Amino acid sequence: MSKATVELPPKGGFNFDLCRRNDMLTKNGVHAPSFLKTGTTIVGLVFQDGVVLGADTRATEGPIVADKNCEKIHYMAPNIYCCGAGTAADTENVTDMISSQLLLHRYATGRESRVVTALTLLKTHLFGYQGHVSAALVLGGVDITGPHLHTIYPHGSTDTLPFATMGSGSLAAMAIFESKYREGLTFNLVYCAFVEIPQRDEGVKLVTEAICSGIFNDLGSGSNVDVCVITKGKVEYLRNHQKPNPRTYISSKGFSFLKGQTEVLSTKVTLLEKPQQEEGVDKMEE
Amino acid sequence: MRYPYVTGTSVIGIKYKDGILLAADMGGSYGSTLRYKSVERIKAIGKHSLLGASGEISDFQEILRYLDELILYDNMWDDDNSLGPKEVHNYLNRIMYNRRNKFNPLWNTLVLGGVKNGKKYLGMVSMIGVHFEDDHVATGFGNHLARPILRDEWREDLSFEEAVKLLEKCMCVCLLRDRSSINKFQIAKITEEGVTISQPYALKTNWELSAFKNPSKGAEGTW
Amino acid sequence: MGSRWSPYDNNGGTCVAIAGSDYCVIAADTRMSTGYSILTRDYSKICKLADKAVMASSGFQADVRALQKNLAAKHLAYQHQHNKQMSCPAMAHLLSNTLYYKRFFPYYSFNVLGGLDNEGKGCVFTYDAVGSYERVGYSTQGSGSSLIMPVLDNQLKSPSPLLLPAKDAVTPLSESDAVDLVKDVFASATERDIYTGDAVEIVVINAKGIRRESIDLRKD
Numbered sequence: 001m002s003k004a005t006v007e008l009p010p011k012g013g014f015n016f017d018l019c020r021r022n023d024m025l026t027k028n029g030v031h032a033p034s035f036l037k038t039g040t041t042i043v044g045l046v047f048q049d050g051v052v053l054g055a056d057t058r059a060t061e062g063p064i065v066a067d068k069n070c071e072k073i074h075y076m077a078p079n080i081y082c083c084g085a086g087t088a089a090d091t092e093n094v095t096d097m098i099s100s101q102l103l104l105h106r107y108a109t110g111r112e113s114r115v116v117t118a119l120t121l122l123k124t125h126l127f128g129y130q131g132h133v134s135a136a137l138v139l140g141g142v143d144i145t146g147p148h149l150h151t152i153y154p155h156g157s158t159d160t161l162p163f164a165t166m167g168s169g170s171l172a173a174m175a176i177f178e179s180k181y182r183e184g185l186t187f188n189l190v191y192c193a194f195v196e197i198p199q200r201d202e203g204v205k206l207v208t209e210a211i212c213s214g215i216f217n218d219l220g221s222g223s224n225v226d227v228c229v230i231t232k233g234k235v236e237y238l239r240n241h242q243k244p245n246p247r248t249y250i251s252s253k254g255f256s257f258l259k260g261q262t263e264v265l266s267t268k269v270t271l272l273e274k275p276q277q278e279e280g281v282d283k284m285e286e
Numbered sequence: 287m288r289y290p291y292v293t294g295t296s297v298i299g300i301k302y303k304d305g306i307l308l309a310a311d312m313g314g315s316y317g318s319t320l321r322y323k324s325v326e327r328i329k330a331i332g333k334h335s336l337l338g339a340s341g342e343i344s345d346f347q348e349i350l351r352y353l354d355e356l357i358l359y360d361n362m363w364d365d366d367n368s369l370g371p372k373e374v375h376n377y378l379n380r381i382m383y384n385r386r387n388k389f390n391p392l393w394n395t396l397v398l399g400g401v402k403n404g405k406k407y408l409g410m411v412s413m414i415g416v417h418f419e420d421d422h423v424a425t426g427f428g429n430h431l432a433r434p435i436l437r438d439e440w441r442e443d444l445s446f447e448e449a450v451k452l453l454e455k456c457m458c459v460c461l462l463r464d465r466s467s468i469n470k471f472q473i474a475k476i477t478e479e480g481v482t483i484s485q486p487y488a489l490k491t492n493w494e495l496s497a498f499k500n501p502s503k504g505a506e507g508t509w
Numbered sequence: 510m511g512s513r514w515s516p517y518d519n520n521g522g523t524c525v526a527i528a529g530s531d532y533c534v535i536a537a538d539t540r541m542s543t544g545y546s547i548l549t550r551d552y553s554k555i556c557k558l559a560d561k562a563v564m565a566s567s568g569f570q571a572d573v574r575a576l577q578k579n580l581a582a583k584h585l586a587y588q589h590q591h592n593k594q595m596s597c598p599a600m601a602h603l604l605s606n607t608l609y610y611k612r613f614f615p616y617y618s619f620n621v622l623g624g625l626d627n628e629g630k631g632c633v634f635t636y637d638a639v640g641s642y643e644r645v646g647y648s649t650q651g652s653g654s655s656l657i658m659p660v661l662d663n664q665l666k667s668p669s670p671l672l673l674p675a676k677d678a679v680t681p682l683s684e685s686d687a688v689d690l691v692k693d694v695f696a697s698a699t700e701r702d703i704y705t706g707d708a709v710e711i712v713v714i715n716a717k718g719i720r721r722e723s724i725d726l727r728k729d
Contacts, residue, residue, distance in 0.1 A: 162497030415571030
């Protein structure tokens with residue numbers, strides 16, 4: 001090998017070396033393997049002094065359930081969490097990468113991360129990949145400026161909302177939010193007005209209902225309800241907050257899986273020849 | 287293949303204590319243009335049935351012609367017997383499936399409700415002939431937005447007032463989340479006594495959420 | 510509207526049939542779906558074709574229904590001509606012919622037919638969409654079939670069809686054990702197949718007649 005230039009290891013980011021080859025293969029009828037998708041219901045909602053995030057726990061690969069109890073609420077920072085829908089690998093990696101950038105930023109500044117910072121990092125990353133990083137996110141957190149909830153689409157557009165849903169179960173969940181979301185109507189003396197924002201428990205209940213709606217009405221969503229409540233200086237990650245889908249039947253006798261279930265039609269044994277030890281050759285060292 | 291021109295969006299139907307209720311808005315979309323605003327998409331069929339349609343409006347009107355003929359010929363027997371909702375539904379199923387077999391579908395999803403001899407009936411047919419009965423049905427977007435609510439809140443013994451309230455709740459969600467819906471509805475009722483189709487009316491919507499006032503307040507830098 | 514119109518849809522669902530020495534169990538779930546949404550949770554995929562022949566079908570509901578009506582009409586004509594019910598093996602052949610008749614615009618329907626043969630033994634016939642069929646001891650069709658088939662193969666080991674002289678294909682299980690197995694495989698398929706769920710309807714045919722039962726499955 002006498003190459004003029006030495007190949008340098010890549011600095012980082014994706015490797016696009018095989019794109020042209022793969023393109024050619026697709027044109028010739030060889031299709032790329034499918035990815036694990038979290039055909040999902042994820043939701044978020046702002047309540048009186050924080051945000052509640054929710055997710056189901058089903059991961060699918062086509063019509064098959066690949067994981068019955070996966071986690072879709074990802075850690076971003078101590079005060080920020082993010083629900084992910086779309087390709088599982090994309091949501092996990094994109095949240096991980098931005099999470100580490102946020103940590104470095106905290107080391108540099110010595111300040112708590114802000115939700116806008118996470119939002120901006122996520123959307124610029126996703127926009128750069130023009131939708132090829134298929135992550136649809138619901139980002140929620142509480143920072144110095146208060147509680148925030150955002151949705152981020154795979155192409156990088158974002159939205160700021162009092163309640164949000166994403167994934168294949170987003171319509172089922174949104175139906176619940178649109179018909180039941182009320183801003184608390186608890187009279188606040190400071191503002192001398194009806195401040196319409198729900199309480200914590202109401203918020204958790206509504207999020208759970210919305211996720212359940214996704215679980216039962218959308219085939220891409222299922223199994224259990226995960227909830228994450230973020231308030232000023234406190235995070236409650238309620239893993240498997242509800243388990244509404246137990247197995248309905250178990251055979252009382254159980255099963256035994258015996259050997260030899262495949263019929264043996266004939267048997268023939270061929271002995272391997274003994275390998276010849278060549279004289280004068282050193283044995284390979286252990 | 288023929289593709290639709292003017293289309294109507296979701297129709298929702300539910301059973302309640304005394305009969306069946308159907309709801310649909312009155313919009314007729316020309317692609318994404320709201321072209322017509324007073325399209326009646328719920329009609330009475332004979333004495334015992336109500337038909338609601340989403341999809342191509344002209345195909346729906348063609349179906350109404352078929353049904354007029356069917357009911358007329360049935361009346362001509364003059365035998366004190368008339369086609370009930372089950373028969374009409376079956377007729378529609380065959381019509382829809384037959385047209386899909388000819389690769390020339392009637393571009394509709396139909397909801398058929400009715401009451402005959404004290405039996406409530408509610409069913410649906412799609413443009414390729416898939417059909418079934420249920421306690422509540424919804425077409426198009428309604429299947430995604432309204433049925434989750436109906437599965438949570440529907441009961442067999444719903445009173446008329448409760449049933450209307452439930453339907454309005456569903457229509458409201460569809461109005462907020464389905465871009466081709468409009469705020470002008472009709473609700474139709476069928477019981478043993480007969481058919482009543484309401485005058486068009488609008489629903490009250492609430493845009494006063496404080497979070498809508500200034501979304502990026504306290505999160506400057508979002509855009 | 511979608512990109513291109515298709516005359517077909519897949520409405521999902523799973524069917525299982527097991528033949529015993531003097532009974533036959535036919536089962537199917539009751540979920541009907543399209544895409545990622547459920548159309549109804551309570552739709553029977555099982556159809557009684559004759560006194561001793563019951564068919565369970567999944568696939569495209571409109572085609573399945575047309576097929577059922579077609580067979581019902583032919584069976585009515587048969588009864589008028591012969592003044593008796595069609596036997597299960599005869600119905601099996603009729604089903605095959607009916608499916609093959611539409612070879613170039615097939616019924617998108619995946620069927621298992623179960624019942625009792627002329628000796629009163631359980632029989633199961635399994636099909637593809639265009640009428641290729643075979644008599645077997647047990648079978649499964651539909652969206653969850655790839656999950657269920659290996660379990661049935663293991664639990665109900667049938668003798669190799671290559672063995673000569675041919676051995677009987679009926680399973681050694683008792684009727685109640687077969688029903689128990691069916692319930693368990695449906696509960697298992699529901700865990701992993703998104704198109705299977707809500708409830709399973711089980712039909713048992715034996716010398717006493719036809720019996721129906723059903724149990725709930727997961728609804729997610």
